[in-house]
Amino acid sequence: MTRANIPPRPSRPILTDSGLETWLIFERGIDLPEFAAFPLLETSEGRDLLTEYWELNLGVATARGLDFILGAPTWRASAVWGARLGYDAAALDRINRDGIAFMQDLRDRHQGPSSVMPVWGSVGPKSDAYKPDQQTGPAEAEAYHRPQIDSFKAAGADAFTAQTLTHSDEAIGIALAARAAGLPCTLSFTTETDGRLPSGEGLGAAIQRVDDATHASPASYMINCAHPDHFRDALATDAPWLQRLGGIRANASRLSHAALDNATELDPGDPVELGALYRQLREAVPSLTVLGGCCGTDHRHIEQIGKACV
Structure with a gap:
């Protein structure tokens, strides 16, 4: 396995985790200011919760002999969001490194002799993902996200x-x-219920634009934080960009982003149905290898996804 790629088993999926933040809020009653999980790394109680969550998820993979990507809980650990929680640049560098080290420790304790468990950092958008009017230009985004990526690199992600x-x-x-x-990346877009990005861009157009501007430097692309019903029609194409799509982390709920943002109760959907939908997506798009969940999902959804797709 190279650092740039997921494990080379194209006929079998590699699982990853589910909806960490919604699991913490709705299943464990944890308050997450700014929807940020990374401060949990600061306490033993928080680390215990994170360990429980990942062991529930990666246990699905180990039971089925599948590989598993361990993604650090650092989605909000960048300058804008960190400042709102009292973290300056030095503190963010420390917590991003700690996040990678935490996942490396989990890998060392759970990786078997025949399994692969790469450790990935996690980056989120500079602005609120549900407010597409707040957009960040390429140069600004490169400068903004570089410190977090450098922290991942230094920590050995x-x-x-x-x-x-x-x-x-x-x-x-x-x-x-x-x-x-010098750190491989996978870029994951979210879509609205019409299969288009919140900006209004088509999924294929966005992927092609990024590849054109970067000489196709991302390792692959994914879709997350949307239900399969929202984007599967966008995948009904034989355009070359579709082969750049390497994974799915879908929501359990069919609700729109606006409805989810205002929800006071968890909508877990139907784990068995979600697994069947993933199977259909993989049959239509064989390049979909990385399979996990997003809002409203937990290890039960990952179990059904693994069962349906192996």
Whole structure:
């Protein structure tokens, strides 16, 4: 396995985790200011919760003999969001490194002799993922995200993923920062119920624009924080960009982003149905290898996804 790639088993999926933040809020009653999980790394109680969550998820993979990507809980650990929680640049560098080290320790304790468990950092958008009017240009995005990516690199991360991206400009900047830092990246866009990015861009157009601007430097692309019903029609194409799509982290709920943002109760959907939908997506798009969950999902959804797709 190279640092740039997921494990080379194209006929079998590699699982990753589910909806960490919604699990913490709705299943464990944890208050998450700014929807940020990374401060839990600061306490033994918080680390115990994170350990419980990941062991529930990666246990699904080990039971089925599947590989598993361990993604650090650092989605909000960047300058804008960190400042709102009292973290300056030095504190963010420390916590991003701690996040990678935490996942490396989990890997060392759970990785078997025949399994692969790469450790990835996690990057989120500079602005609120549900407010597409707040967009970040490529140059600004490259400068903004570079410190976090450098922290991942220094801590020995294998790669990182940027999730819930709403427009191609910020994705371009993240890809440029990753290339400059020498750390492989996977870029994950979110879509609205019409299968388009919150910016209004088509999924394929966004992927093609990023590849054109970066000489196709991202390792692959993903979709997250949307239900399969929202984007599967966008995948009904034989356009070359579709082969750049390497994974899915779908929501359990069919609700729109606006409805989810205002929800006071968890909508877990139907784990068995979600697994069946993943199977259909993989049959239509064989390049979909990395499979996990997003809002409203937990290890039960990962179990059904693994069962349906192996």
